Amino acid sequence: MTSRNVAHDEYYGIQTIGVTKAFDGVKALDDVTFTIPIFGMTSIVGPNGSGKSTLVNLLTGVLPFDEGIVKIETNSFSVIHAHETPDHGITRTFQEVRLFDQMTVWDNMMVVLTNRKLFPSMIERSKSEHRDKAEEILKQVGMWEKRESMAGELSYGQRKLLEIGRAMALDVQVYILDEPFAGLFPQMLERVKDLLRDIRSNGRTVVFISHNMDIVRELSDHIIVLESGKFLLAGEVEDILNRPEVIRAYLGA
Ligand SMILES: Nc1ncnc2c1ncn2[C@@H]1O[C@H](COP(=O)(O)OP(=O)(O)OP(=O)(O)O)[C@@H](O)[C@H]1O
Numbered sequence: 265m266t267s268r269n270v271a272h273d274e275y276y277g278i279q280t281i282g283v284t285k286a287f288d289g290v291k292a293l294d295d296v297t298f299t300i301p302i303f304g305m306t307s308i309v310g311p312n313g314s315g316k317s318t319l320v321n322l323l324t325g326v327l328p329f330d331e332g333i334v335k336i337e338t339n340s341f342s343v344i345h346a347h348e349t350p351d352h353g354i355t356r357t358f359q360e361v362r363l364f365d366q367m368t369v370w371d372n373m374m375v376v377l378t379n380r381k382l383f384p385s386m387i388e389r390s391k392s393e394h395r396d397k398a399e400e401i402l403k404q405v406g407m408w409e410k411r412e413s414m415a416g417e418l419s420y421g422q423r424k425l426l427e428i429g430r431a432m433a434l435d436v437q438v439y440i441l442d443e444p445f446a447g448l449f450p451q452m453l454e455r456v457k458d459l460l461r462d463i464r465s466n467g468r469t470v471v472f473i474s475h476n477m478d479i480v481r482e483l484s485d486h487i488i489v490l491e492s493g494k495f496l497l498a499g500e501v502e503d504i505l506n507r508p509e510v511i512r513a514y515l516g517a
């Protein structure tokens with residue numbers, strides 16, 4: 265089985281220990297140690313350039329890290345391969361939405377669902393099963409009516425919804441979303457909030473990056489704060505958002 269579908273008590277979460285990543289000698293992440301709680305929703309916050317996306321890119325093997333260890337469940341990694349991310353029980357979206365623009369919304373979903381690298385265990389499954397899943401998710405993210413449209417013709421918000429749908433096609437424990445709310449109109453914001461709540465209510469772990477402190481306060485149970493590539497602090501939402509260091513980090517943003 266590749267994709268992980270496990271209960272909370274079987275999944276021990278994600279932890280980084282002393283993780284460092286530099287670009288051309290400049291540390292985007294500097295000796296970062298934290299744990300993402302497996303229960304509920306965790307937001308990762310911090311000013312522009314504080315290393316949030318880099319962190320997610322390291323956890324999902326999009327970028328290699330220079331030093332440190334990432335622990336996922338009971339396994340420790342000094343190298344993470346992107347194609348193994350579903351094996352680690354993780355799916356994600358990108359800050360810059362990544363779709364196949366020349367393909368329809370429907371085909372963008374089917375590509376994920378029929379990806380043999382992601383789902384070797386599903387090769388034998390019937391095409392109708394993939395189609396049912398694609399339909400279910402497109403309806404859930406509100407993109408069913410748009411299924412025949414080319415992805416490249418979608419609005420910004422619709423592209424975000426489709427990308428979240430593609431991440432949701434993987435039946436895993438942890439969903440990491442890099443700025444799912446950025447640039448959305450209020451109606452779309454509400455839809456994405458509901459989607460995240462739906463994922464969480466199925467017992468999954470939701471991790472999202474956001475600059476919108478109202479949404480962070482409203483949705484998250486836990487917060488991890490980065491500042492200039494360093495771990496600043498982490499904890500329960502109300503506790504953290506009222507700390508002077510956090511307020512200062514944001515005023516400095
Ligand atoms: N591929 C890359 N090559 C070179 N530098 C990079 C690369 N990715 C990130 N950086 C640098 O690393 C630092 C952290 O960037 P990152 O994108 O992780 O920040 P962020 O917290 O996600 O910011 P934002 O809120 O603007 O999305 C920045 O200084 C950025 O310029």
Ligand SMILES: [Mg+2]
Nearest residue numbers: 316317318359
């Ligand atoms: Mg970012």
